[in-house]
Structures are given as structure tokens and as C-alpha cells.
Amino acid sequence: MKKEGYMTNNNHFLFRSIGVNVLFFIVVLFLPGFIFADDNGEAHRNLRISAVSITGLKRTKPHVAQKALKKFIGMEAENLNIDDVKAAVIDTGILDPLEVEVIEENNEAILHVTVREKWSIFPIPMIMAGSNGFSFGGFFGDMNAFGLRDIFFVGGMYSKQEWMVTGGYMHNPRTDYLPGWRLMGMFARQERHDTDQNKNNLRVFDLDSFGGSGGLSYAFFGFLNLSVGLGFEEQILKNKEEAQNGPIEGGRYLKTETNLSIRKSNWDGYLLSQQSISLGYEWTAGLDYDSFHSLSFRGIWEKSLLPGFRLNFKAGGIWSPDAPVLQESSPFAAQVNILPSGYKAKNFAGTSLGLEKYIFKFSFGTLSALLSWQAAWSDGSILKNQFDQGIAGGISFYMSKLAIPALTVGGAYNITAHYFQGSFSLGMSF
Missing domain, CATH: 2.40.160.50 (membrane protein fhac: a member of the omp85/tpsb transporter family)
Structure with a gap:
């Protein structure tokens, strides 16, 4: 049975990005597994990540997985680096990232991560x-x-x-x-x-x-x-x-x-x-x-x-x-x-x-x-x-x-x- 973890925090902006160049931003948009869901096909301009959603948990408590991704809350969605998210998940030692996407809901960006638990x-x-x-x-x-x-x-x-x-x-x-x-x-x-x-x-x-x-x-x-x-x-x-x-x-x-x-x-x-x-x-x-x-x-x-x-x-x-x-x-x-x-x-x-x-x-x-x-x-x-x-x-x-x-x-x-x-x-x- 899978658990789903969901965490919101609009008051803490950790590790605010100091900017990336345009070429790098274009490359990031086309990296596999990084999806900008937008009805008009545009990137989430000026939207900040306000919540983290995690699926695929079986034994791990939701707050344990959420803690590893807490630093991305408050970051501008267009500046998010997919590899940084994967590094945070892998660094837990108990989770393996399968998919990372940013979803827009009610004019807010939600970081959604699908994981697979390792045998522990x-x-x-x-x-x-x-x-x-x-x-x-x-x-x-x-x-x-x-x-x-x-x-x-x-x-x-x-x-x-x-x-x-x-x-x-x-x-x-x-x-x-x-x-x-x-x-x-x-x-x-x-x-x-x-x-x-x-x-x-x-x-x-x-x-x-x-x-x-x-x-x-x-x-x-x-x-x-x-x-x-x-x-x-x-x-x-x-x-x-x-x-x-x-x-x-x-x-x-x-x-x-x-x-x-x-x-x-x-x-x-x-x-x-x-x-x-x-x-x-x-x-x-x-x-x-x-x-x-x-x-x-x-x-x-x-x-x-x-x-x-x-x-x-x-x-x-x-x-x-x-x-x-x-x-x-x-x-x-x-x-x-x-x-x-x-x-x-x-x-x-x-x-x-x-x-x-x-x-x-x-x-x-x-x-x-x-x-x-x-x-x-x-x-x-x-x-x-x-x-x-x-x-x-x-x-x-x-x-x-x-x-x-x-x-x-x-x-x-x-x-x-x-x-x-x-x-x-x-x-x-x-």
C-alpha cells in the first residue's frame, strides 16, 4: 500500500536561487522527467514552489521524505534544477527517484516526486x-x-x-x-x-x-x-x-x-x-x-x-x-x-x-x-x-x-x- 506525503510552507524560502544563464535554463526544460504542466504550454514564470508532494512511499514516514526536499520550497519553479532534486532524494540513502515534475495548481507550483524505496x-x-x-x-x-x-x-x-x-x-x-x-x-x-x-x-x-x-x-x-x-x-x-x-x-x-x-x-x-x-x-x-x-x-x-x-x-x-x-x-x-x-x-x-x-x-x-x-x-x-x-x-x-x-x-x-x-x-x- 502506498503512502502519499504532502507538505506546504509558504513562509520559508530556503536556498533561493541566485540565477542561471538562459542556455542552461533551456537545457533544463528538456531534461527527461522534468515536466512543466501549464495549460498554455508556457513555463511557470514567476511561480514559486509552495508545496512538495511525494508518492511511492511504503515504509518510510512521509515527513522523513519531505524533510529532504524542504529546501526547494520557496524557489522559483523556472530555476529548479532537476538534478538537484534527484541528488536530495538519492542522498537519503533509502529512496530512489523515478520521476520529478512541477505541477501548477491554483496559480501555485507544486514539486511532485515519485520515488521507489530501497530494500533497507x-x-x-x-x-x-x-x-x-x-x-x-x-x-x-x-x-x-x-x-x-x-x-x-x-x-x-x-x-x-x-x-x-x-x-x-x-x-x-x-x-x-x-x-x-x-x-x-x-x-x-x-x-x-x-x-x-x-x-x-x-x-x-x-x-x-x-x-x-x-x-x-x-x-x-x-x-x-x-x-x-x-x-x-x-x-x-x-x-x-x-x-x-x-x-x-x-x-x-x-x-x-x-x-x-x-x-x-x-x-x-x-x-x-x-x-x-x-x-x-x-x-x-x-x-x-x-x-x-x-x-x-x-x-x-x-x-x-x-x-x-x-x-x-x-x-x-x-x-x-x-x-x-x-x-x-x-x-x-x-x-x-x-x-x-x-x-x-x-x-x-x-x-x-x-x-x-x-x-x-x-x-x-x-x-x-x-x-x-x-x-x-x-x-x-x-x-x-x-x-x-x-x-x-x-x-x-x-x-x-x-x-x-x-x-x-x-x-x-x-x-x-x-x-x-x-x-x-x-x-x-x-
Whole structure:
């Protein structure tokens, strides 16, 4: 059974257009799916969008879908860009736009969007192979819990060296005035291997870790997000007598974090590109040793050069010079995959520059190929002032019927260390 969402707001004009040139306006008029319904065959001159109508909803609450399109209310109908509307719908992660049209009713312009809901409840079985053997497990998640675009997940992984279980729930704010919130927990038992760039062991020790965290997030202006969080973690060393260059003792931590991020997206007809920047600060109170501070940065800039062909730029880093061994970071902080996940450091800075090309589209999604150059600087407790560079490539599958951002399979070659490794990503992190 389909639901129809309808929202009016004549008092809020968000993101008023600053104008477009005549040639672009003519092209927009003839884009497929963008229809100006006018009895006289003329465009909706001087009419502003006063309402949004959405059809095709089944599980999603109408106000959730409407919130993504609220910014178009108040915009002049003749200046509406069809791709901006599609980008807003796709960016929800749970909806796929089928048709967009502007309809005139009683001298008002109504933005009507027909959508298809993605499958949001599914299991994700995982089997991975590496130099240390096989690991397997799976996750079960709902990317649209209760029809509110909330996220619920639970799962685990097992291998010869470690096993872990984790779960959490993230609630998106229902209105502009109430915050979102999140709760997460985890337990892991592992034989941890801290390695160099070639996966040679620098430290080996047994470790149990468990903890939980919670936080609040506030959205402003549709693109600015502020989040704060509080967490606890305990790390317990096991079998110390068998450790190789392991830390002396474990620790308990209380963590407070603040993160400010800005994000926007656009659609070129083939690929959804984003521009985002995130700044974070974390204070970790060590209950068994000295406290320390961390500063982090992440940025993504994707620019369509031609429809289906874009430039990808990423940068990231973390600065935590006083972090103990157990709290050193992984290369994920540097936005690179030329370093193995077991490579740890107190400080990271990295960048990636590459190209991505749409290959073809079929009923379940879009396939693309990507290639990038990557570079990373790191400074750890054992390896000091390291610089690595290399190339990475792979195939990404953007799913149109499943609420997962992207599945990417590829590989990376570290030119500095002469080391190759495979990579796998589901395009999301918690």
C-alpha cells in the first residue's frame, strides 16, 4: 500500500536561487522527467514552489521524505534544477527517484516526486581472506528502522586470531528542533598484530576490549551538523608472558568528543558526488594513566568533469602525540588504503587524488571504475616520520535497490614499501 506525503510552507524560502544563464535554463526544460504542466504550454514564470508532494512511499514516514526536499520550497519553479532534486532524494540513502515534475495548481507550483524505496532490512554475510587466513561473519541491519531513516545494526566477525560482536542504533532527528541520538556497544577478543608497511610484525599481544558510547547530533540549515558524544572503553591485556614487544598494561578510558561537519551533494545523471569536511576534537581521560587530546580532520571533494566521469579528492588526518600504544590510530584516519589495517601510529596525514568513470547501469545499480594516487605521513611509537605513496584502484557498485551506499572491491600498491594488498569496503562506517 502506498503512502502519499504532502507538505506546504509558504513562509520559508530556503536556498533561493541566485540565477542561471538562459542556455542552461533551456537545457533544463528538456531534461527527461522534468515536466512543466501549464495549460498554455508556457513555463511557470514567476511561480514559486509552495508545496512538495511525494508518492511511492511504503515504509518510510512521509515527513522523513519531505524533510529532504524542504529546501526547494520557496524557489522559483523556472530555476529548479532537476538534478538537484534527484541528488536530495538519492542522498537519503533509502529512496530512489523515478520521476520529478512541477505541477501548477491554483496559480501555485507544486514539486511532485515519485520515488521507489530501497530494500533497507537485510543480512550482510562476509567472508574475507588475507595473509593471516580466513575470517567470516555477518551483520544484520535496518537502514530505515521504523520508517524514520534510523539505523539499527548487530553483527560479528570470527577468525583464528580474533572475534568480535557489535551493535548499535542511530536515530535521525524528526524535526529541525530536536536532536538525533546514537547508542553503540562492542566486545572483541584478539591476538593483535601491529605491523609495518609490509605487514611484518612489530608487536604481538593478546587483548580483550569492550565498551559503549552514546551521543547527540544537531542539524542546521540542511547541510551543517554538530555532534557530541561520551564513551567508555576498557582494554585488558591477556597472556602477557607470550607477548612480543607488547604494552606493559591495559587501560580504562572515558572519552568525550565533538565533531562539526558540512556536507552537500549533487547528481550528474550517473554518479552522486559529495563535498564534505569534518573537524573533530576528542579528549580521552585515562583512568589508569595520563589523559590526552586528539584533533582529527576529514575532507572529500568530488567534482563531475563530464556526466559519469568525475575527479575524486580526499584528505584526512589525526594528531594525538600523547596517545598510548593501545590508543594509536589506523590508516583509516588518513583516508588511504595503501597501508595495512594493522599499521598503527599516533599521528597521520594523508591524501588521495583520482578519477572515477561510470561503466554501465543495470536494474540493481551502477558500476564504476576508479583509480587514485595516494600519499600518507605517519609518526608512531616505533616507526617515526614515515612517508608512503602508492596507487589504488577498484570497482564500485552503487546499489539502487539496496540501502547500502556502495560496495567497492579493489587493491592498492605501496610504491615506497613495494607491497600490494586487496581492499573491500561497504561504503559506510559506524
